[in-house]
Amino acid sequence: MQYRRLGNSGLKVSELSLGSWLTYGGAIDDKQSEAIIDKAYELGINLFDTANVYHNGEAERVMGRALSKYPRDSYVLATKVCVPMGDGPNDRGLSRKHIREQCDASLQRLGVDYIDLYQCHRYDTDTPLEETLCALDDLIKQGKVLYTGVSMWKAEQLLDAVYMAKALRLHPIISNQPQYHMFRRGIEKEIVPLSAREGIGQIVFSPLAQGILTGKYKPGMPFPSDSRAADPEQNGAIFQLMKDEQLGKVEALKPIAERNELSVAQLALTWILRLDNVASCIIGASRPEQVEENARASGVKLSETDLLEIEAILQA
Numbered sequence: 001m002q003y004r005r006l007g008n009s010g011l012k013v014s015e016l017s018l019g020s021w022l023t024y025g026g027a028i029d030d031k032q033s034e035a036i037i038d039k040a041y042e043l044g045i046n047l048f049d050t051a052n053v054y055h056n057g058e059a060e061r062v063m064g065r066a067l068s069k070y071p072r073d074s075y076v077l078a079t080k081v082c083v084p085m086g087d088g089p090n091d092r093g094l095s096r097k098h099i100r101e102q103c104d105a106s107l108q109r110l111g112v113d114y115i116d117l118y119q120c121h122r123y124d125t126d127t128p129l130e131e132t133l134c135a136l137d138d139l140i141k142q143g144k145v146l147y148t149g150v151s152m153w154k155a156e157q158l159l160d161a162v163y164m165a166k167a168l169r170l171h172p173i174i175s176n177q178p179q180y181h182m183f184r185r186g187i188e189k190e191i192v193p194l195s196a197r198e199g200i201g202q203i204v205f206s207p208l209a210q211g212i213l214t215g216k217y218k219p220g221m222p223f224p225s226d227s228r229a230a231d232p233e234q235n236g237a238i239f240q241l242m243k244d245e246q247l248g249k250v251e252a253l254k255p256i257a258e259r260n261e262l263s264v265a266q267l268a269l270t271w272i273l274r275l276d277n278v279a280s281c282i283i284g285a286s287r288p289e290q291v292e293e294n295a296r297a298s299g300v301k302l303s304e305t306d307l308l309e310i311e312a313i314l315q316a
Helices: 030-042 054-067 096-110 129-141 155-168 191-198 209-214 244-259 264-272 288-295 304-315
Strands: 003-005 012-014 016-018 047-049 076-081 115-120 145-151 173-177 201-204 278-283
Touching (some): 003 278, 012 016, 012 278, 016 030, 016 288, 030 054, 030 288, 054 076, 054 096, 076 096, 096 115, 096 129, 115 173, 129 145, 129 155, 145 155, 155 173, 155 191, 191 201, 209 244, 209 264, 244 264, 244 304, 264 278, 264 304, 278 288
Parallel strands (some): 016 047, 016 278, 047 076, 076 115, 115 145, 145 173, 173 201, 201 278
Antiparallel strands (some): 003 012
C-alpha cells in the first residue's frame, strides 16, 4: 500500500481507504463488517471513513469497535457532520451547537478520544460560514479533532472557506470529499486546480461508480444475484449509471486492464490516482476479498498510451 499527504498537511493516508456508506451497521452484519475492516488494516489501509448519519450512528459504532483492537496511532479515523440526525430544528446543519454536540456523540459511538479528520458532510446555507469555521477550529484547539475537511462543496464555497480561514487565522481545511469516477468528472475543471493551489486534497467516494466499473454488469444481461444492483435496498443510485452506453465503455476498457494485468476495477482506481491532488479513493466492500483485490491498484502507474486510450473510450 502506498501513502500520500492529505493536502498541505503532514498527514499521510493510504491511496485506498475503506468507507462504510450502505454497509456497516446495516446491510452487512457486525461479524462480516469486522472481517472486512481487519482485512483492510492488514493490507495497509490506514484511512477509515464513516459519518454520524450512516445507519443513524451504527456505522460509527461498528467501525469503532472493529478498530479498537489496534493502536490508536496506527489508523486515521474520519467522520462527518451536517446531515439531519433528528427532527428538531437544531438536529442538522453546521451551527456551532450542532457541530459541538455531534462531535461529542461521534466520539462516544466511535469509542475514541479524538477524530483524525472531521468533515462537513454538505454545505449549510442557513449558518454563517464564519460560525462553522470557528466551531471547527475550537474542536481542534480542544483536542477533539486533529484536522477538518468538507464533502461535496462547490468551488466557490471552498474558496470562501480558504480565504475566511486565512483572514481569521483559523486552522485550514485540508480535504474535500467529492464523488469522482470515470463517468463523473466534474471536479476536474475547477475543484482540483483550486484545491491543488490552496492545499486541499481529495478523498473521493464512489470511485467504481456504484459497482458499474467492476465489469460485472453486462449490456442487456440480468444483474448478478449477489450484486448491489439486485438488492432493492442498495440499488437506487446504480440505475442512473446502468445504461448500455456506459456498460459498453466498461467492456472497451477490459483490454487495457488485461494488458496491465489488472481487473477493470483496479484500472478504474489506478486511473483516478493519476491525479496528484487525489490523496485517497474510498472503496466499499461486502467481502474481505473485494478489499484485497482493490488494494492491488495502489502504486500502479499507467502509461501515457494507456491514459490516452482510456480518454478516447470515455469521450466516445
